[in-house]
Amino acid sequence: DAGVIQSPRHEVTEMGQEVTLRCKPISGHDYLFWYRQTMMRGLELLIYFNNNVPIDDSGMPEDRFSAKMPNASFSTLKIQPSEPRDSAVYFCASSYRDTGGNTIYFGEGSWLTVV
């Protein structure tokens, strides 16, 4: 299995620009998670989907952030407009069923720098 695939791996963008991060979960997994990792705040859950439906977006920082999952094999996290404080590693992860006893598998992350 190819694992969770994220793109881009690295992105440097200017403040105010739109950023789109992409994720392909592991085939057959019905849960998809977006996490953000920074030194200050650790690993934060932003949003998760079950069967392509957003279930909990309480971790999304503000309206500048949005996430979609148009089908079972693709999700996007969009930041518009981006700000320097959005600089972080963004991880997508997927799992079969919920996390109770089930491993979640992380992608390699998208390293975002907003200057």
Added chain:
Amino acid sequence: GQSLEQPSEVTAVEGAIVQINCTYQTSGFYGLSWYQQHDGGAPTFLSYNALDGLEETGRFSSFLSRSDSYGYLLLQELQMKDSASYFCAVAGNKLTFGGGTRVLVKP
């Protein structure tokens, strides 16, 4: 809400044993997971405890006490490659992570 507490850093020498404690406060608790993350890498699953007691997986063991809202990860026969960050995480509908413990293994 959910909160997890674990030490920020631990240093030990090769061959030693390290115990990383994790205390949590949460609702809807299914179990406690542990993940390892090397610098620049992604978190990877190590272990999961749903019931009280010790789970052993090779050199790593994990323990859970639900009544005490407490668990730990035990790393035995430490190797240089074990230098990484270790996260406890509360499992439920979603996985909520602690702040991570950075383990530094010295020769």
